[in-house]
Amino acid sequence: MNQEPGGQLVYHRIGGLIRKYRKEKGLKLLDLSGVTGIKSALLSKIENGRMLPTIPTLFTIIQKLGITPEIFFSELSAESDFPGYLYLPKDGFSTYEKEEGAIGFQYQSVLESTFEGGAFQISLLTLTPGSQRAQVTTAAYEFIYVLNGPLQYQLEDKTFDLSEGDALFFDGSIGHVPINHTNTTCRLLVMYFFGELRK
CATH class of the missing domain: 2.60.120.10 (Jelly Rolls)
Known part of the structure; x- marks a missing residue:
């Protein structure tokens, strides 16, 4: 995962991170919908970056995925310094x-x-x-x-x-x-x- 300056949380990565954990657990969107009670259409929008989840919704999702908040949010943090340029092959x-x-x-x-x-x-x-x-x-x-x-x-x-x-x-x-x-x-x-x- 790319790291950004300033130790900020990179909120637009929430959806991709949820998708990653869901797929690692072998769950389909309908499976996650069933255990969270959140409609699959809403889960799809969250995963695809079409909308940000509310805090209660986010905590419900990560709890049902069996991920601790500490691990989840550590993957959203951005802690490295920007060197003034980036080469992107x-x-x-x-x-x-x-x-x-x-x-x-x-x-x-x-x-x-x-x-x-x-x-x-x-x-x-x-x-x-x-x-x-x-x-x-x-x-x-x-x-x-x-x-x-x-x-x-x-x-x-x-x-x-x-x-x-x-x-x-x-x-x-x-x-x-x-x-x-x-x-x-x-x-x-x-x-x-x-x-x-x-x-």
Whole structure:
């Protein structure tokens, strides 16, 4: 797990950490739902970073997973000093699953870090031809940069036709989905900003 400066808790990693422990226990979302009493749709949103759980919900989940709070929160802590630069070879990008059931969506985490008042994550998203997913929401602001396209990006009832070099910035609480109608692979750079924007 990446470490960040300042000894802060990296809240946007909660979902991925819950998924990791759930899979280590050999549990499906429906299994975890059954033992926690939390709906599987809500668990899916938490695991995929679409929303942050309330404190009682989080403690229920980690208790039912058999993880002590000390161990869980130690994995969220960020304790190393930033040396002033980061070299990020592509072999070090970690693949992760963001939406269970999505077809043709391949995510790679490039960098995750915190800053005063928030955090960010930079990912590469590859969309294969015929990729499918329903619109989702995220507890973050999102910046999309098209590395190669074309593709369509839907924000609720609006559709944007994007080509290589185009960008889109939006509030992730708006339902959204990228669509690849072509017969070639599309790639996007996706940045998630966790925190409040100043007006």
